[in-house]
Amino acid sequence: VQTIGILTSGGDAPGMNAALRAVARTAWARGIDVKGIYRGYSGLLNDEIFDMKKEFTCDIISRGGTALFTARCEEFKQLEYQEKAAEILRSHNIDGLVVIGGDGSFRGAQKLSAQGINTVALPGTIDLDIACTEYTIGFDTAVNTAMQAIDKIRDSSTSHERCSIIEVMGRNAGYIALWCGVASGAEDILIPERFDGNRPKLENELIESILEKKALGKKHHLIINAEGVGHSYGMAKRIEQATGVETRASILGHMQRGGNPTAKDRVYASYMGALAVDLLCSGATNRVVGYRNGQYIDYDIEDALGMAKDVDQYEFEIAQILGR
Numbered sequence: 001v002q003t004i005g006i007l008t009s010g011g012d013a014p015g016m017n018a019a020l021r022a023v024a025r026t027a028w029a030r031g032i033d034v035k036g037i038y039r040g041y042s043g044l045l046n047d048e049i050f051d052m053k054k055e056f057t058c059d060i061i062s063r064g065g066t067a068l069f070t071a072r073c074e075e076f077k078q079l080e081y082q083e084k085a086a087e088i089l090r091s092h093n094i095d096g097l098v099v100i101g102g103d104g105s106f107r108g109a110q111k112l113s114a115q116g117i118n119t120v121a122l123p124g125t126i127d128l129d130i131a132c133t134e135y136t137i138g139f140d141t142a143v144n145t146a147m148q149a150i151d152k153i154r155d156s157s158t159s160h161e162r163c164s165i166i167e168v169m170g171r172n173a174g175y176i177a178l179w180c181g182v183a184s185g186a187e188d189i190l191i192p193e194r195f196d197g198n199r200p201k202l203e204n205e206l207i208e209s210i211l212e213k214k215a216l217g218k219k220h221h222l223i224i225n226a227e228g229v230g231h232s233y234g235m236a237k238r239i240e241q242a243t244g245v246e247t248r249a250s251i252l253g254h255m256q257r258g259g260n261p262t263a264k265d266r267v268y269a270s271y272m273g274a275l276a277v278d279l280l281c282s283g284a285t286n287r288v289v290g291y292r293n294g295q296y297i298d299y300d301i302e303d304a305l306g307m308a309k310d311v312d313q314y315e316f317e318i319a320q321i322l323g324r
């Protein structure tokens with residue numbers, strides 16, 4: 001490869017800056033030029049491409065967000081836009097592309113690989129919902145950010161002897177909720193993977209759990225609710241009515257996507273960024289980088305997207321036991 005392009009796509013995640021910095025600096029060390037692409041695939045289609053200079057990568061490793069900005073791009077699912085994007089990349093002499101994003105972004109990278117552009121994708125999402133890897137860039141920071149917020153809510157919840165429902169991100173995945181639940185000592189953890197859609201049943205179980213723990217003398221009751229289960233405000237109202245325990249809901253929202261990345265996110269993102277470049281240097285394309293069993297590894301994007309992932313049942317059971 002002569003020139004590598006980098007873009008960040010989908011929801012931002014803390015550590016994306018560390019990743020793109022590592023991509024650029026490793027590429028320069030290997031004698032490769034680097035071009036930045038603003039605003040993900042939609043910026044690519046608008047030709048928002050610039051020569052990246054060293055300064056762009058300075059003073060960003062400690063920052064959340066992405067210096068390249070990000071976007072979600074629906075039209076990129078269509079072949080004509082994929083062809084156009086490949087044309088634009090070629091017009092900038094970009095023969096290798098690193099995409100940092102979630103599995104929607106991987107699909108885009110796969111399509112560009114089919115168009116003859118060598119691509120490597122990095123898993124950048126706070127959700128941890130990428131099957132081929134045990135680690136995704138941003139998850140560690142997001143969990144720590146949410147945990148700190150939950151600790152604060154817990155203080156207030158205890159003082160008022162309330163039940164608190166705290167909604168964390170994860171539309172389709174409960175990893176943030178599970179980790180926050182265990183880390184915060186929550187009494188109940190609600191995740192989309194274990195929710196059958198029956199809300200009255202779920203709420204009855206919660207009501208029982210609250211009354212049981214109240215009888216044991218617990219001063220608060222924390223429920224960590226994943227966004228994919230949702231309805232936290234309505235749930236709070238109904239629980240309060242049924243139990244007589246004052247109940248409040250807090251939705252943490254996008255604060256979970258921001259903030260200075262943890263050491264883990266900076267370091268893992270850095271190694272993953274470097275590996276992406278070295279894979280391109282070795283002639284690889286259509287690959288996604290992951291982390292498994294203590295090692296950075298890579299998979300064919302097609303294979304990676306075909307893998308399934310579920311919350312570990314043992315971990316979920318223990319999380320429930322610890323909250324009793």
Ligand code: F6P
Pocket residue numbers: 011102125126127169170171172227257
């Ligand atoms: O994928 C990351 C994520 O934060 C999810 O947890 C959440 O469901 C979604 O993005 C929110 O997307 P948006 O920022 O576009 O509202």
